[in-house]
Amino acid sequence: MGRKRKxxxxxxxxxxxxxxxxxxxxxxxxxxxxxxxxxxxxxxxATFVPFEFKxxxxxxxxxxxxxxxxxxxxxxxxxxxxxxMAFNGLIPALQSGELDVAASGMAIxxxxxxxxxFSSPFYETRLVILAKKGSGIQSEADxxxxxxxCQMGTIAADYIQQMGLKAKQFDHNADALMDLKxxxxxxxxxxxxxxDYFAANNGxxxxxxxxxxxxxxxxxxxxxxxxxxxxQKEIDEALAEMKKSGEFQQxxxxxxxxxxxxxxxxxxxxxxxx
Numbered sequence: 001m002g003r004k005r006k007x008x009x010x011x012x013x014x015x016x017x018x019x020x021x022x023x024x025x026x027x028x029x030x031x032x033x034x035x036x037x038x039x040x041x042x043x044x045x046a047t048f049v050p051f052e053f054k055x056x057x058x059x060x061x062x063x064x065x066x067x068x069x070x071x072x073x074x075x076x077x078x079x080x081x082x083x084x085m086a087f088n089g090l091i092p093a094l095q096s097g098e099l100d101v102a103a104s105g106m107a108i109x110x111x112x113x114x115x116x117x118f119s120s121p122f123y124e125t126r127l128v129i130l131a132k133k134g135s136g137i138q139s140e141a142d143x144x145x146x147x148x149x150c151q152m153g154t155i156a157a158d159y160i161q162q163m164g165l166k167a168k169q170f171d172h173n174a175d176a177l178m179d180l181k182x183x184x185x186x187x188x189x190x191x192x193x194x195x196d197y198f199a200a201n202n203g204x205x206x207x208x209x210x211x212x213x214x215x216x217x218x219x220x221x222x223x224x225x226x227x228x229x230x231x232q233k234e235i236d237e238a239l240a241e242m243k244k245s246g247e248f249q250q251x252x253x254x255x256x257x258x259x260x261x262x263x264x265x266x267x268x269x270x271x272x273x274x
Contacts, residue, residue, distance in 0.1 A: 039079040041100045042069055045087040047151075047172035048105040049197050050255050051123075051220075054084075064255035068122060069103045069222065071247060075238035086171050088153035091115050094225050101235075102223040105191065107155050108270045109218075116226055118267045119235045121219035122248070123193075123260075127159055129210040130180065130195040131187040140212045149176035149185035155218060156189040177202075191218075193256070219263065219270040 044052040046061055055062040061082045073080035082103075085093065090102040094116050107125065108118050131137040137146055143165055150156040152169035160167045168185055170176045173194055179185045188195065192209070199207045224232050242248035252260040264270040 037078060039081045040069075040073050040076065041098070042080055042082045042103050043085040043090055043093060043099045044082060044102070044104045045090070045172065046084045047174040048191075048194060049174075050193060051105040052103065064123070064251065065103045065105060065220075067251045067254070068248075069101065071242060071251065072222075072235055072238045075241060076234055087151060088171075090223065094223060097225060100224065100228070100231060104223075105194075105220055106223050107191075107218040108221055108267055109155065109158075110271060112223070113267060113271070117224040117228065117232045118270075119222040119224070119232060120239050120265055121221045121263050121267075121270050122239065122252075123220040124263060125191045125193060125218050125220060127156055127189060127212050127215045127218075128192045128195050129187050129189055129212060130177070130199060130207055131210060132180070132206060133208050135186050137187050137210065139210060143187060143189075146186035147184070149179045149188045150190060151176055154190070156191070159212075159215070160189060180207075217273050219273065221267070221270070 044061065044066070046052045046054050046063075048063070048065075050063050051065040052061060052063040054060070061084075066082065069082075070080050087104060090099070090104055090106070091112070093099045094102055102116075105123075106112070106118075108121060112118075129137065129140065129143070131146075135146065136142060140163070143160075143163070148160060148165060148167040150160055150167045150169055151173045152171065157167070157169055167189070168176070168179060170179065173188075173190055176185070176188045176190070177198055180188050189212075195209050199209050222235060224235075239248065242251075249259060264273055
């Protein structure tokens, strides 16, 4: 009788462990499911017109990349929460887990891929110079005798350093452009869409956009925490679906007035492009 009681007690204990384990697994699954539907925490530096900026009408975040990340959020069935942040604070915030996505006109570079993951690229760009007409600046060779402005932490800042030049560096492109406008600088180096937009909409007939020879193509993508391969895959699948349905092309054409170029699919392809 005593032996039977011990067996019954042992079986009861095993059953209890199974039940507890099952409940624990169920709670873990529920927690993961909730995380999958949690708001997507996005940060941007809202001075990169026409990619991201604050609307003058309602103060909301607007621009090509803002439309794109909101469309991706809908595909993932996740609300998108956007906050403004200095550009050079985006990668540290991703690394600390404070953010899910940085959506801020960030170009894919080898140095950055050591720190973060990138989604499939969604824009092709190059660096250009913006100068006042009559400044004497006709190419990048003239920069060494003029005052240059740029946004810190950007590809433009890296390019200026590689050229052995010095520049006034600002937190925002808008500040660099204002410095140029008031005469504090002679030229701004930045991505082509930013300076094209400024010259067309704010510069009137006062400024000229100058190509920089032999600069490689660069591709813009969303940046993510280095460990978050699951979210990277989900975003890439959402972008692929949008390209297939035509939604991606519609958003692109809204902001740039033409169909998108043929874009690389992966980070590796983007880094190898010339």
